Amino acid sequence: MALKKNPKDFELVRKIGQTLIKAHFYEKAVTYYKAAIKSSGQNLAFCYDLADLLYRLKRNETAIETIENGLRSLDQQ
Secondary structure (H helix, E strand, O other), rough: OOOOOOOOOHHHHHHHHHHHHOOHHHHHHHHHHHHHHHHHOHHHHHHHHHHHHHHHHHHHHHHHOOOOOOHHHHHHO
């Protein structure tokens, strides 16, 4: 997994998440983005991508929580 090999290559990690979505591997993408968020310290781009996916999957409350957590992490920096 690219996340384990090079966790600082955020662009690559984001492209892999987007590729999983395009291939309709939605649950794998959710898991991947959650791991990316955890390892990146709440990278806002990953939070946005995950929230967007969760919204499309009709998981609106979780999508809102994801965005709020990402924004809170900005306040703490």
